[in-house]
Structures are given as C-alpha cells and as structure tokens.
Amino acid sequence: MVVELVNPYDVAIHQFDEAAERLGLSQAMRAILRKPKRELIVNFPVRMDNGDVEMFTGYRVQHNINRGPAKGGIRYSPAVSLDEVRALSMWMTWKCAVVDIPFGGAKGGVICDPHKMSSAELERLTRRYTTEISLLIGPDSDIPAPDMNTNPQIMGWIMDTYSMHRGYSVPAVTTGKPLAIGGSEGRLEATARGVQVVAREAMRDKGMNPEDCSVVVQGFGNVGGIAARLLHEMGCRVVGISDISGDCIIQRALMFLRRCVILADLAA
Amino acid sequence: MVVELVNPYDVAIHQFDEAAERLGLSQAMRAILRKPKRELIVNFPVRMDNGDVEMFTGYRVQHNINRGPAKGGIRYSPAVSLDEVRALSMWMTWKCAVVDIPFGGAKGGVICDPHKMSSAELERLTRRYTTEISLLIGPDSDIPAPDMNTNPQIMGWIMDTYSMHRGYSVPAVTTGKPLAIGGSEGRLEATARGVQVVAREAMRDKGMNPEDCSVVVQGFGNVGGIAARLLHEMGCRVVGISDISGDCIIQRALMFLRRCVILADLAA
Amino acid sequence: MVVELVNPYDVAIHQFDEAAERLGLSQAMRAILRKPKRELIVNFPVRMDNGDVEMFTGYRVQHNINRGPAKGGIRYSPAVSLDEVRALSMWMTWKCAVVDIPFGGAKGGVICDPHKMSSAELERLTRRYTTEISLLIGPDSDIPAPDMNTNPQIMGWIMDTYSMHRGYSVPAVTTGKPLAIGGSEGRLEATARGVQVVAREAMRDKGMNPEDCSVVVQGFGNVGGIAARLLHEMGCRVVGISDISGDCIIQRALMFLRRCVILADLAA
C-alpha cells in the first residue's frame, strides 16, 4: 500500500540542498532560496447552496520572483496544506528557470473538496478566493494557472473577478483560460504531452522501442488520461490504468514495472 | 516557576467562543470571526554588520477590517510565532471595537533577537520588513504601532521606508512615531496609563484607598516601569518590581497579592 | 386626481432658468450649469433566486463637481429614468451649495421593483451595480447615500463591495451606512427633521402656533412617517396620513389645506 507520509516541503528542501551542494552555492544564496519570499493565507466565507456560510482557507505562495512575474497553478483539494503549496512554489521556480522562461515560481490552493461542491458553490468560492489574493496576482506580478481539480472554467472565473475589480478585461491575469477568452491552444494536454516527451526520450536513452513497451498509467484525469492516449498514439501498449481511488490496480501495475512505468503525476 | 505553555491563539479562541456563546452569535458569524482574514508570512534577507546575510521571518496578520483600517503593533522577539500574532490581531479587533474607534485588528512581528542586534542591523531589518509588508500597510488599510521591543525610532524607519516608496512623506502610515515627525503626545506612557486607570477603577470598585495599597509590578520596560511611577504618583506604595529576567522577585511578590497585584503585561 | 405628468428634468431646467435670470448669470455659465457633467448608464445581469438571469439598467449622474466630491442618493424604483436622475443630481448641486458644504451634486438609480425582490436578489443587484459604477464613486470623487427604497443595509453592501475591490475598508465611500460600520447618528430621521424644521419656521413666519395646526402628511416611509412623529412632538395635531398607494386619503387631506399642508416628499 502506498501512503503519502512525507512532507512535500521537506522533499523540496532535500532536493534543493543536494543541488546547492553540487552547484557550490554560497550559504547566503542557499538561505535565500530555501524559503518562499511571500506566503499569503486567507480565510474567507462562502455561502453554500443550502444557505449556510462556510469558512475556507486558501493560500498563495510566491517562492521567488527575481526572474520575472511569479507563475504557478492553483489547486483545490482537502489535502492542500501550506507546506505542500510551499514545495510546489519552489518547484515552479526551478521549472521556469530550467526552461529559461522569464518567470518566477508560485503556487496556490484552497482546502476544499470540489467533488462535493456544486458548480455554483465552486464559482462563489473561486470568486471570493480571487478577491482575497488579488493583492498578489496580476499580469505583471503573479499569474495563476490550472492545477489539481481546477480547470479552464475556474480560470475564467478568476479572470472575470479580477477584471471586474479593474473595470476592464485582463486576460493576462491567468493562463489556462477557455480558448474563447484567450486561452492557449494545446494547454489542456500540455502536462500529459510532457509525460509523453519524457517517456519518449527515456526510451530513446535506454534504447527501447515504443512498440515494445507496455505502459501502466497512474491517474486518469487531465494528466494520466491524456498521457495514456498520447502514449498509445506513440505505439506503446497501455496495459493498465488507475483512477483516483484505485489501490489494487496500482498493485497489479507493479508487475509491469520490469519494462516501463510512467508516473504521470510526477511530471505534473 | 512560571512557564508559558499555552498557545496564545488557543487562548484567544477560547475567550471568543465563551463571549460568542453569551452574545448568542450565529454559527456563520462565529466561523468568520474565529479566523484572521489575512495572514502574510515574509522571509527576507538582511546583511549583518559582519557581512553575512541572514534570513528572517516576519508576519503581518489582519484579523478583521470591517470597521475600518486594521490597527496593531509590530513586535520583535525570538518567541514570535504565527499563532501568537494571530491571537494578538484578534485581541486588537476586540480592543478597537470595545472602545468604539473605527479600526479593525491586526498585528505583526519578526522572529529575531533585537537585544543581540546593532542599531544598524535593526534599521536594515526594519526597512526590509516594511518593504515586504507594504502590500498591506497604509494610512487607509493597516497602520502599525510599537509593541514589544519596537519603539518610536523603529516606527520612524517604517514611516521613512514607506514614504520613500511613495515619493512623499506619509506620517499616517504608523502611530508611535517620534513627536518631531508627527507622533502622538502621551503615546509613550499610554499603555502604562491604561494600567493605572484600570487599577484606580478596580480600587474604587473594591472600596480600596490607593494610599493603603502596596503594589508589585511585573516587567520594568515601557509598560511596567512607567506604570510603577504612575501608581506611585497616585499614592500607592510600590513594594516590588521585576525585570524581564526575574523569577524570584515575582515569587516574593506573591506575598503581596492579598491586597493588590497589577500584572502590567495583561493590560498591554 | 394627482398624476405625475411632468418630466422632472424639465422642471429642474425651468427652475434653473428662472434663478439664472434673477442672478443675471452669463450665457456661458447657464449653458454649463443646465447639463450634467457626466452621465453613466450601466446594463448588468443579476441572477434571480429562481436561477434566471435578468438584465437591469442603472444610472449614476454627476451634475457638477466644482465645489468638491459629488454627493447624492441612489434610488431603486420601476419609475427611475435618466431624466429623473438628471434632475435630482442638479437639485443636489443646488442643495449642497445653498447650505455651503464643499460637495457637488450627483444622483443614481436602478430600474427595478425592490418590493418584488428578495433580500438576496437585492444584495446581488446592489453589489453588481456598485461594481459597475465604481469607475465614478469614491470618498474623493462621488459619495452615494440612501434614497427612495434604499436603506442602511444597501449602503453597507455598497461599502463592502467597494472595499473588497480596494482590499481594505473604505467607510467614506457612502453615507447612511449602519451605525456599527461608521454611519452618521441622526441620519435616518434627517430628512424628516428637515420637514419639521421647515414647517416650524414657516409657522413662525406666518405667526401660526403649532398647537393650533392640523397636519396631513403625504407618504409614510422614512420621510413622512418620521415627520408625522416629529410634528406631533412639536405639538401639531396630525389629522391625516397617506401611504404610497393612497389617492382618497390625499383627496380628503385637501380639505385641511386651509391651515397647513406638509408635502413631505418635496423636502426630500
């Protein structure tokens, strides 16, 4: 049984320390890069469909903005924690720097269970959360994106809320919007395509032929689901998939690990 | 031996729940008031006199701003924690509301040991911290004040840093400044005077005569020291004082508790 | 039978022309003062309780801002029209100038029937209308107030919406708020008290004694209802009242006009 026991921020710090050691970074630089620059916690009320008011806690963390505006997704999940958001914001800094785009790293999240909320409740939660973090976000300062359990519709609500505060449309305040209001083509499948590219290059590196590979995909949402299709198109044989609930499928999947395992979520 | 074991935020929540019960507040209102609206955590580097760069963590928490701009002090201490700042910001909301002034409640702090820092280091720390929280503070939004280990000089640095960002002087961004740049007369002894007034009214209520009272004062800084003088001027006999270090003095002081004990810090 | 046949803006222009003639104003000055400086019309959707989206039309007109920020109420009524709001904004300019306060004249309104809307619908309508006119309003530029069918609760929603856009509380954006968030004491009965004062002075001028006067009050809302009480307290005999619906009561009231008629709405 696989249980998430580790604190993701500890993981991120561990990875960073190792890299810093190899790079020979100064102690001052290490001290600066180990901690996020800014962490905003907001507690805000949302009226539920049944008339009750519930309080929610949201985060927006900017790890580093030296190379440009902060960039990073917003996730909705009961498991969101400050340390998780911290770790993800740090990883965003490294990701942007590695591909050399002029952005820093940020991440946000709201502790909620979107699967138990109506669309109207999610809209009200999103609009209120956007208002609360609008101190930080903006096209020149910090640009959210979809992440776990958020999607183009939610990005559209963020853009609309931010735009209403400004008095005019600000499409650049978020990426991953619906195409009709300025979203990027290919954004929906982008993470899964990253999985495919990584898998392809790994196979090439190992001298493996896609046609000879069997693939098991863990997760069947925006990343795993599309990755399965793309790997199939690439010639791989997809022999197992799992959705969010499935322990046993993962256990069965372990048998296939002799050839090739794509852990979709790791590439997110 | 007196040890601070309790989490101040737990204390604040406990007090609030009790008051909410007596007031018959709705569940929604209780949920909203139990949590601060906004909590900003900032990690920032400061160059020390020896040339090293050290990272510091600061907080600014706004508990409630419905009645007007947030108001609350900034403390410098190794013991500062997010929960402490949360609790203090909540108490600021109640204090402002009880005396019916149009302000909400906030509090800030930096984890540092000001007794081990030079004046130049404290200035650099203050200026950088001010820059980092200037997202929140301002004459119309959130107005800091001196608190534990901060003083008029530090308020002057905050005002100057904020004013340099604006391009003109903004004296209203902080209270407790030096008189020469707009500080309030009587601000220095204000908290101690509150101690005196509370003691005087308590004595009146109990039918006690100040001349007949012996007083022990715990703490001998900005609050306790001045309170001792004011109580003395009121006619009380000050028979014991303690400074920040002193257990035994407090123990001896316990003997005087039959008549009258002023716990200065409680009134801060 | 009394029927509102006249266009209020024609009335306002007629009054102005007469006053301008007596004052000997230049043609240029008359041309400038006859028209409002700015008229903003907004069309905006509101989700109703049954799930439908309805479009509403709102107005905010600033007649003149030369003497200071514009000031004027917001009314909710099916009879609101651009010409009515224009006329009312012009009258606000004269009112502020006559009592020599440093404000200009403005007025706003939304075409809706607040008696047929739930409180939740009114809140959503108010919040959206506030967002749409927030280009114009603000403590330094234009400050709304309650008017026909709007009240302290609605002013509170306006203040809260505007404040959420700013990120901090802006109590000065509207007058007539609930006392708890900064409303003015005596504001509720202010218009009615104006009626009473005018009546008292008129009686004094005519040599009439309040105790000898019978009074009929047209309208029984915020103005007429309170005026009736105040006139009663002043010693008058209130012999007739009417509410929003009542023709016949007014007809009967005409019989009393030999002595004293207070048309409350004229003093609003």
Place this chain on the structure above:
Amino acid sequence: MVVELVNPYDVAIHQFDEAAERLGLSQAMRAILRKPKRELIVNFPVRMDNGDVEMFTGYRVQHNINRGPAKGGIRYSPAVSLDEVRALSMWMTWKCAVVDIPFGGAKGGVICDPHKMSSAELERLTRRYTTEISLLIGPDSDIPAPDMNTNPQIMGWIMDTYSMHRGYSVPAVTTGKPLAIGGSEGRLEATARGVQVVAREAMRDKGMNPEDCSVVVQGFGNVGGIAARLLHEMGCRVVGISDISGDCIIQRALMFLRRCVILADLAA
C-alpha cells in the same frame, strides 16, 4: 430620395435577434448581449474662436469587453445620437469576434459639425472630450480609432491629451495616429481596402469578372474615394461617384445597379 428613417440601434437589435435565433442562444445570453455594458454621456464646454463658450455632448459606449479591451472609432457629426453609438458599438463587438481578434466593441462620438469649426476649435473640443472620457479609455481598457470626420490628426490630439494626464507618452491609447508617432501603416486605406476585398470576393462568388464590372461609389471621403481607386486598380470601370451632398448622382447611379453596386459606407 433616400432618407435615413431607421434607428440604427433597432437595426442592430433586429440583426442580433435573428442571429441569436439561428445560434440558439439562451435567453440570458441574449439579454446580456442586447445591451451595451456601459454608456457614458459627457457634456462639456469648449471656447470657440470668437470667445463664446459652447456646450457639446459626447458619448463613449462599450458594448462588450469580455474578449479583451474595447475597440471602436469616434465620430464627429451633428447626427450623432446615443442610439447610433450604441448600435455601432455592438457591431464592433461582432466585427472583432468574427475576425477573432482579442478585442471587445465600443464606439464614441460628439454632436458637432466639424465642417463649421476651425482646426483650433476642433483641437480644443477633442482635448476636452478626451479628458472627459479618460475614465474609460486606455491601452488595456478601451482604444479609440478614427471614424466619420475624425482623422490621424485628431487621434494624435487624443493620444497627446491622454499622455499629458499620465506624464509620459501612451501611443497605444489610440489607433489611426499619424505614422510618425506610431500609427499603423495601411490604416488610412484599410476600410476602403475592405470594400475592395468584399467586392472582389462577391464577384468571384457570382462568377463576375472585374474587367466587366461597372462601379458606382457612394461617398467620396476616406472610404469611398480610396475604394474607387482600389476598384479601378482591380480592373473595374468606375462610372459614377457621389460626395456627401449628392442626391441626383445617386439616382443616376441606380441605372448601373444591374451589374454591380458597392455601397462603400455599408462596409465601414
């Protein structure tokens, strides 16, 4: 004789309703799209060359800004009306959406007769009108352009006035500026080129050969005049033209309608 009897806004609504029906738009969407989001009316004084002050009425209407900043021209004409500007702003929304550029629809105008005004008077009118609508316009919110009786010189005045308010040059606040200060190449003949392209495609669709076509052009300004030249260059025979005054020319032109008539203004 051709007389403009129809209200352009009625035309626009009629067109929209027909399109909405075919698209099967929801009632809520229809309600939202039938009305402009914002309509600003400004009344402002301009000093004429003879020293008199005259009042002018101007409009700026934003029909829809969901897809990006509003875009649309400004026209100067005695016939400008709020309904005309409303209709034109709505058409701008559709035009921008049809060619899939990230802009919304707006339009503006001033009631004046530019043919009877000196250049100095037009400059003062333009600068004052720009100041009055600068609540709305800007590179990120609403970008004017030349339209009937406005030209690059007037766009330059708009840009200069707006820039003086900002303290630095803002070329992006308007399109159709003189080339020297950032205007677009080809902008002057752009509308006429649209006429040519539409005509060419219509001929292709009908199987007509430009060389065989006789052309009559109604209007001889920025659109008709250049269109005549472009159609001539395309091989058409231009057999009739009319300027702003000419009824009889149009009547004669009717005889040529057997083959091909280009009504230039319709394509504007």
Place this chain on the structure above:
Amino acid sequence: MVVELVNPYDVAIHQFDEAAERLGLSQAMRAILRKPKRELIVNFPVRMDNGDVEMFTGYRVQHNINRGPAKGGIRYSPAVSLDEVRALSMWMTWKCAVVDIPFGGAKGGVICDPHKMSSAELERLTRRYTTEISLLIGPDSDIPAPDMNTNPQIMGWIMDTYSMHRGYSVPAVTTGKPLAIGGSEGRLEATARGVQVVAREAMRDKGMNPEDCSVVVQGFGNVGGIAARLLHEMGCRVVGISDISGDCIIQRALMFLRRCVILADLAA
C-alpha cells in the same frame, strides 16, 4: 540706489550655516539640510494670443519633506531663477518648522512677465505648467500657494487642471484658492497681517506706542498695500509708500527710519 546683487541661495546657505553652528548640528545633518531634496525644471510651450508658440521655463523645488507634504508658493516673474526658488524652498522648511505645522518646504516659479501677458495667456501658461509639475504636486505630497504675481484665480486654474487629470475635484491640491471653491478665509491679507503682528510685537518690545510711530511701506501690492491699511488701523501714521517702480520714494523714506521702518517684503 538699491540693487539686488546677492544670490538668494547664498544668503539662505549663510543663514543656515550660522544657525547650524549655534545648534551644533552634525556634519551629516548639515550636508543633508543645505541642499534641496528635489529640483524639477520644466520647459514647455504656450500658444500666445498672436498665434506664436513661446517656450517657458518653470521650476518646482522641494527642499525637505520629512515633516509632511511640501508647502510653498509659486511665483511668476522675469527674475525667477533656480537659485531663488532653491532659497525660498529652504526658507519654507524653516517657516513651517518654526510654527510647528506638519509640512515641509517647497517653492516654484515660472520665468515670465505676467504684466505683459493677457489673462488667456496666463491661464494657458498656468495650466501647462501645472500639468508639467503634476508629477510632484498633490494634497499628500506638495501643495502650492500664491506668491509674487500669482493670485486666487491662478490657484483656481491649478486646482482645475489637476482635478481634470484626476477626474474629480481636488481642492486640497492648492491653498489660496477663491473662497467659493474652498479657499481659506483671511488668506488674502495673511502675509500683511504677519507684517502688522511683527511690527506690533517689535513696538511692544521697544516700548514704542503705535500712535507715536510714523510708518513707511515699501511695496504696494498684496503685502505692502494691506499692511499699510492694517498699520493705519493699529494707530500708526503712514507717511510714505512706494510701488514696484519707485527709487526716490524709498530714498525719502530713509529719513523716517529713526522711528520705524517696515520692510514688507522681508516678512513675506
């Protein structure tokens, strides 16, 4: 013959150095206070009544803003120079500090001969100069006032120009406005009243009786003219006056200096 040979900034520095010596100011403090913080020079075109464009040079100097917004007049004269404006701005710092009001010191001026310009030219010059210095001025940053050759009308143009940039009236951007738009009562005669008060106190100090004093006043504008009247009302015998042109009158005046000479401009 009296000739202005001295550079006013040299005078100001000389005075400052003497005062600094007596106060024992540190070298760092002296270095900071000897120079203005900011000096803005603007060159701008104005269209003259004959159609020509002339360039004018204007200044706005802020000597010190530590105690609050800068405060200081604007003068129009052919003799305005950067050094004169520097000196005057420094004196404003001392004046505000001496009477302990929370303002810093500033001064501005335009090189022009207002006696040779029409009212329309002065208005255009004032409006353009205001636009050019609006980087600096504002109710919270720097507040102009009338000075040599500027008056309430010019302050009104400044306020109106600044307000048009903001979109709403900002009366607090300047003092000395016409009363009708928020000017201060008594402002017109304030400087002259200062002359009278200084003279009265000097007489009291010297044991002189106003009724026994003969007075000669140099200058007959806003300061000297009103001072002559106020001194007359105080009982003095005004035996000589001079206007801007008059050498010989001053020479005759020297004979009266045995008793009392009021040099009005020195008190400005």
Place this chain on the structure above:
Amino acid sequence: MVVELVNPYDVAIHQFDEAAERLGLSQAMRAILRKPKRELIVNFPVRMDNGDVEMFTGYRVQHNINRGPAKGGIRYSPAVSLDEVRALSMWMTWKCAVVDIPFGGAKGGVICDPHKMSSAELERLTRRYTTEISLLIGPDSDIPAPDMNTNPQIMGWIMDTYSMHRGYSVPAVTTGKPLAIGGSEGRLEATARGVQVVAREAMRDKGMNPEDCSVVVQGFGNVGGIAARLLHEMGCRVVGISDISGDCIIQRALMFLRRCVILADLAA
C-alpha cells in the same frame, strides 16, 4: 594636448540649429526641440563604508518623449554636469529617431568618482539614486541603460530597487541588465560593434580594404577595448591603443592618422 573646453550642451544646440536650418523647421518647433522637456535634480545622502554620510547630486533629464518612452543611459563620473546630461539626452532623441524606434531621448548621471568607491558604496548610491528618480522611470515612461562607469551589475540594482517599490519584478525598467535576469544578448559589445560597423562602411565608402588599414583606438573600456578586438577580427591592424589616462599614446597615434583613425568614444 587635448582639453575638453566646450560645453556639450552648446555643441548639441549648435548641431541642432544647423540641422533645423537645413530641414527648414518652424521657429516654434525649433524652440520646443532646443530644450529638454523635464530636468530632475536630486540631492541625496549615502552612508559610506567609514560610517560618514555624504551627499551626492544626480540628474535625470528627458529631452523628448513624443515618440514613446524616454530612453538613455546613466553615467557615474566626477565630471557629470546638468549641461552634459542635457546634451546627451538630446542626442538620444536624435539617435532613436534616426533608427526609427519608438523611443524618446533621456539621460541621467550622478556626480561621483566610482573608481574611489567600494562596491557596497556604489550599491547604496545606486539604490538611493534609483529611489529618488523613480518619479520618472518605468517601463512605459523612461528606461535607463548602462553608460560611462555603469554596468550590468548597476542596472540589476536599479531593477531590484524599482521592483521592491512595486512589489514584483519589473525587468523592463532598465536595459543592459545581467543576462540571467533578462538582459539583452549582445548588449555588452553593442556600442563597440557600432564602431566596427561605422568603420567598415566608411572603408567601403572610401574604397579602403580592412586588411590594408592600421587602426588606433582611443579608450580601452567597454567601447574601445571591444572595438579593437572586432576591428582586428575584421582584418585591420591595430597599431595603437590608449586607456583613460594616456596622453602620449594619443600623440604617437597621430602619426597613424594618414590612413584611418577610429575615435571610439565619438560613436558611443
């Protein structure tokens, strides 16, 4: 011996007048273009490494901003003067216009001797100077660049200081930054490359072959040093160089002037 006797602003004006004569510019246009639009002088304190506070004088001059944001370098030198900065700002206007990029002309400088200052002192000077001129600079208004004695590191401090005031990174506030934070590739050698291109084109025009040319380069910093390398790479024979100090080398160099002299600094 070569001595800089001429005032650079006189040179610039002389050049302009000659060009204006050839272009037949109107007197109004000449008057406008002969003077910078805005000149800001700032006096500011910097704490030196020895604890003393020294005052420095800095400038930022915008000659013309009609074609877009102002653009121009910042130089640090004891010889910086207002007239030098004025001349350089005017030349920037012509340079930007000649290569038809949408920028105006500006220049800045600080009177200081950077060769006698530590890196820490230069950082403090740069950060304070940036704060003082941040009224003017910004990506849309005025964009500094490296110039004499300023380099990518100093541009990085400018960007960081400006960004801290804004609360987010603003890389576009300056060009010539380190590549890692958004500097332009090739920027370091750009001026020298200009020297090379001008020399190459001059040789082509004169029918000279690079291989046959001997080259003497005056200056051996960012311009001359790199130009020498580039000319060498182009085939020229570099027979003489001089650094900042060297008279005699220049005298010897005169002997080579029969063939080809590249005065590198003139092309800067």
